[in-house]
Each structure stands twice: as C-alpha cells, then as structure tokens.
Amino acid sequence: MSEQKTTHFGYETVRVEDKVQKVGEVFHSVASSYDIMNDLMSFGIHRLWKRYTIEMSAARAGQKILDIAGGTGDLTMKFSRIVGSEGKVVLADINASMLSVGRDRLLDQGFAGNIDYVQANAESLPFEDNTFDCITISFGLRNVTNKDKALESMYRVLKPGGRCLVLEFSKPTHEILEKVYDRYSFSILPAMGKLVAKDADSYRYLAESIRMHPDQNKLKHMMRKAGFDKSEYFNLTGGIVALHRGFKY
Amino acid sequence: MSDQDKYQDPRQQNRSLLPSMVTGQLEAALNRALSYAPATKMRLKRLAGKSLGLKLRNPMVEMTILIERKGVRVLSHLEENPNAVIEGSFFTVMRNLAKETSTGQWLASGVKLEGDVELIQQLSTILAEQDFDVEELLSELFGDIAAHQITRATRGAFSFLKKAGKALIEESGVLLNNSEGTTLVEKQEAQSLFEQVDTLRDDYDRLEARWNQIEAKLKARSESNLSPNTPTPQS
Ligand SMILES: C[S@@+](CC[C@H](N)C(=O)[O-])C[C@H]1O[C@@H](n2cnc3c(N)ncnc32)[C@H](O)[C@@H]1O
Numbered sequence: 001m002s003e004q005k006t007t008h009f010g011y012e013t014v015r016v017e018d019k020v021q022k023v024g025e026v027f028h029s030v031a032s033s034y035d036i037m038n039d040l041m042s043f044g045i046h047r048l049w050k051r052y053t054i055e056m057s058a059a060r061a062g063q064k065i066l067d068i069a070g071g072t073g074d075l076t077m078k079f080s081r082i083v084g085s086e087g088k089v090v091l092a093d094i095n096a097s098m099l100s101v102g103r104d105r106l107l108d109q110g111f112a113g114n115i116d117y118v119q120a121n122a123e124s125l126p127f128e129d130n131t132f133d134c135i136t137i138s139f140g141l142r143n144v145t146n147k148d149k150a151l152e153s154m155y156r157v158l159k160p161g162g163r164c165l166v167l168e169f170s171k172p173t174h175e176i177l178e179k180v181y182d183r184y185s186f187s188i189l190p191a192m193g194k195l196v197a198k199d200a201d202s203y204r205y206l207a208e209s210i211r212m213h214p215d216q217n218k219l220k221h222m223m224r225k226a227g228f229d230k231s232e233y234f235n236l237t238g239g240i241v242a243l244h245r246g247f248k249y
Numbered sequence: 250m251s252d253q254d255k256y257q258d259p260r261q262q263n264r265s266l267l268p269s270m271v272t273g274q275l276e277a278a279l280n281r282a283l284s285y286a287p288a289t290k291m292r293l294k295r296l297a298g299k300s301l302g303l304k305l306r307n308p309m310v311e312m313t314i315l316i317e318r319k320g321v322r323v324l325s326h327l328e329e330n331p332n333a334v335i336e337g338s339f340f341t342v343m344r345n346l347a348k349e350t351s352t353g354q355w356l357a358s359g360v361k362l363e364g365d366v367e368l369i370q371q372l373s374t375i376l377a378e379q380d381f382d383v384e385e386l387l388s389e390l391f392g393d394i395a396a397h398q399i400t401r402a403t404r405g406a407f408s409f410l411k412k413a414g415k416a417l418i419e420e421s422g423v424l425l426n427n428s429e430g431t432t433l434v435e436k437q438e439a440q441s442l443f444e445q446v447d448t449l450r451d452d453y454d455r456l457e458a459r460w461n462q463i464e465a466k467l468k469a470r471s472e473s474n475l476s477p478n479t480p481t482p483q484s
Contacts, residue, residue: 045266048266048269048270049266051269051273052264052266052269052325055269055272055324055325055326056324056326058300058313058315058324058328058329060298060315060317061297061298061317061318061319082317082322084317084318084319171259173259173260173263215259216257216259216262217256217257217259220257232257232262233257233262234262234263234264235259235262235263235264236264236266237266238263239259239263242262
C-alpha cells in the first residue's frame with residue numbers, strides 16, 4: 001500500500017485527500033464540548049500531562065513558541081504567561097472551529113497581546129525557517145495525515161538550540177493496563193462521547209486513531225529521521241501517553 | 250549506530266507525575282512567599298534568565314529552578330544546561346541556601362557545586378535576607394503534620410524544619426483531589442512518597458548528628474582558614 005494514496009482514518013483506510021476532511025469533521029463536531037470531554041475522558045489527568053509538557057519545554061520569558069494543532073489553547077495559555085510581553089505564542093490549528101473556540105476562550109480569560117492565531121496545516125507550516133524556540137504538538141500528531149512531513153516542517157521552523165515536544169497517546173507498557181485501557185477507550189469512551197458531545201463516532205475515531213498511532217520507539221525514530229537531535233521519550237501514566245522531545249542543534 | 254538510534258525500553262522510560270505536582274506546589278509557595286518579600290523579589294529580578302539545577306539526596310529529588318523577572322518556576326527534572334548545579338543532601342542544601350553560605354562552607358558541608366558558583370552565592374545571600382522567610386515557605390509547603398512527625402522524631406532539629414508545615418502525607422492527600430485534576434494519583438505513587446518521608450525521618454537523625462559534627466569542626470577553625478584550598482570565583 002502506498003502512503004501517497006491511502007491512509008488511516010482510525011481503523012478505516014481512506015484516500016489521503018479524504019483524511020484531512022474527515023479529521024476536520026471530527027474536530028468541527030467536537031469543538032464546543034472539547035474541553036469538557038477532555039476532562040471527563042482523562043479524569044482530568046490531561047492537565048498533568050500538559051503541565052509535564054510545559055515543564056519539559058523549559059520555556060523562558062521572551063521566547064517565541066509555536067503550539068501547533070493547539071485546538072482550544074491549553075498549552076498556549078500557559079506559554080503566554082511564561083513568555084510574557086516580550087515573547088510570542090502562535091496558536092495554530094488546521095481547523096477554523098477549534099481555532100475560534102480557542103481564541104474566544106483565551107480572550108475571555110484575558111489572554112491577549114502576545115498570542116497570534118494562525119490557521120495552518122502542520123505539514124506545511126507558513127513560517128520562516130528557524131523561527132521558534134520551542135514547538136509543541138499536543139494530541140495533534142495522531143490526526144495529521146503525513147506525520148513525517150509534519151515533523152520535517154516543524155524541524156524547519158525550529159530555531160537551532162530549540163526543542164520540539166510531541167505529547168500524544170501511546171502504547172501502555174503493561175499488558176494489564178493495556179487491556180483495561182482498551183476496554184475503557186473502546187466502550188466507555190464512545191458512550192461518554194455520545195452522552196456529552198452527542199457524538200459517539202468521533203470518540204470511536206479517537207480510540208481507533210490512538211491504536212494506529214506509531215508507538216514510542218517508532219515515533220522516536222521518525223523524529224530522528226526528520227532531523228531532530230537527541231530524540232527521546234518519557235512515558236506518562238504507564239505509557240497511555242508519551243512525551244517525545246527532540247532538539248535542533 | 251549512534252546513541253539516539255538505540256531502542257529505549259519503554260518500561261524504563263516511565264515517569265511519575267507526582268514530582269511535577271510537588272514542584273507545582275513548591276513553585277506556587279515560592280512565588281507566594283516572594284510576593285510578600287518585595288525586596289527579595291527585586292534582587293532576584295537581577296538574576297532573571299538564570300537557572301539552577303538541584304540534584305538532591307534523601308529524599309532523591311532532581312529539579313531545576315528558573316529565575317524570571319516575575320518570579321521563579323520550578324521544573325521537576327534537571328534541565329539540559331543550567332547555569333549552576335547544586336548536588337547534595339536535601340536538608341543540607343536547603344539549610345545552606347537559607348543562610349548566607351560561603352563557597353568554603355558549601356564544600357565543607359559535603360555539597361558539590363558546579364557551574365556559575367557566584368550565582369549560587371548570590372542566591373543564598375538573597376534568600377538569607379530578612380524579609381524572605383524560608384521557614385515560613387517550607388512550613389507552608391510541607392505542612393504541620395509532617396513538621397510534627399519530623400520534629401517528634403528529631404527533637405531540636407534545624408529551626409526551619411521544626412516549623413516545616415502541613416505533612417507531606419497530608420499534602421499528598423490534597424494532591425489526590427486538588428483542582429488540577431489529580432484524582433488519578435496511584436496509591437503506589439503516594440505510598441512511595443510516604444516511604445520517602447520515612448526514610449527522610451531516619452536520615453534526618455543521622456544528618457543532624459553529622460551536622461553537629463561539621464558545625465563543631467567549623468567552629469574549631471577560624472573563618473580565615475576555613476577554606477584555604479577552596480577557590481572562590483570572586484577571588
Ligand atoms: C485532540 S485536539 C488537541 C488540541 C490541543 N492541542 C490539546 O492538547 O488539547 C487535535 C487538534 O489537531 C488539529 N489538527 C488535526 N490535523 C491537523 C493538521 N494537519 N495540522 C494542524 N492541526 C491539525 C485538530 O483540528 C484539533 O484541533
């Protein structure tokens with residue numbers, strides 16, 4: 001099967017051109033209830049995964065940061081505080097609905113001045129080479145059609161000395177945990193999605209797309225192939241989630 | 250095959266979220282303390298942009314403190330290239346940081362300093378300032394119960410530890426259901442924290458004895474010949 005023509009949409013195999021649209025539909029349909037679902041699905045622990053990511057970014061005041069596939073802006077919000085008035089955070093997402101929910105939410109909470117909102121595809125980032133001190137993609141890479149291309153694009157816009165962090169669902173390191181997690185994500189998750197977001201299919205897609213996503217070592221290797229130095233990962237919550245980190249030297 | 254090509258055993262790469270929660274609390278406590286200490290905050294501002302790594306034992310803790318104009322951030326890991334690194338036992342380091350400590354005294358207390366040693370000295374000078382109450386900070390962080398347990402076990406310990414606040418144990422109880430959505434802290438993680446508290450208590454007795462020894466030794470020597478062989482960066 002050639003990567004060029006077909007790709008995965010959860011467990012389905014779809015034409016490459018269709019994946020972007022299908023992923024778009026998923027996030028369009030969940031945008032408004034996205035934050036609530038996030039809390040419910042992960043029992044709120046996604047905040048801790050994100051806190052860990054922020055820590056590992058070691059972001060500093062004055063830096064320029066790209067939060068790609070930033071959605072409703074959880075990370076952007078934290079980065080905005082850290083980089084301060086001399087810094088800049090770009091919240092970028094391919095999906096206009098997610099981006100506008102994110103922008104409204106950030107504005108409502110008083111975040112303004114150092115955040116730019118950009119509709120962009122991670123595969124072809126509309127920024128100059130060597131622009132950002134840090135790039136994060138949190139629960140986003142899974143949805144990207146051509147992940148290698150996205151990683152290369154992220155590498156390109158990263159400044160030398162900068163780092164890229166990929167927070168994503170991964171493979172639990174214990175069999176028991178994996179079984180429990182499977183059960184949870186394939187039956188409870190879609191049911192919850194139906195209840196809260198009135199959209200079981202989108203959350204079924206979520207469960208499937210997690211299984212299809214490259215595991216820890218595969219993704220680490222992909223990052224290395226894209227050019228990142230010292231690419232490594234850290235498992236959180238037993239590997240349900242992994243944070244990958246790569247530098248550009 | 251280069252280093253980065255190596256297969257990493259996924260199990261070895263597991264990280265607990267607990268340290269990150271604790272540093273979250275520590276960061277909040279530090280910044281709160283700083284907000285009551287404007288003079289200290291002003292002085293700290295001059296060090297904005299610098300970072301300090303801490304490699305502590307008993308309990309084993311690694312963290313990085315980032316100094317920013319608006320306050321400090323505490324990371325639950327050792328960053329790549331901090332400006333300076335302090336390596337030593339938890340209580341000795343805390344104690345040294347809380348009072349003005351010369352490079353010689355740092356070394357004499359068995360603590361290793363790396364990198365920008367002047368930064369460390371500047372920090373301990375700043376922290377030793379009157380308006381910044383390290384005791385208060387630690388008491389807020391650790392809570393009364395821990396303080397109670399620790400002091401009961403150690404009687405007459407360092408003054409700031411005597412006060413050291415609301416139990417690590419209780420603290421982790423708070424962590425189990427605080428607003429940051431940390432309801433999923435595994436029992437095991439909490440348990441290992443309790444064990445650390447126990448170890449800490451045991452270590453503390455020994456440490457105190459050792460500290461008394463060191464203090465006696467330090468007293469015996471005059472300040473001038475305290476560090477004849479230890480180069481200070483200022484000299
Ligand atoms: C699960 S959400 C994650 C949002 C946020 N980063 C978080 O952690 O809460 C995934 C986001 O990825 C975006 N996305 C999907 N494919 C993308 C692409 N090719 N380029 C940029 N963003 C994309 C979606 O629109 C959606 O907002």
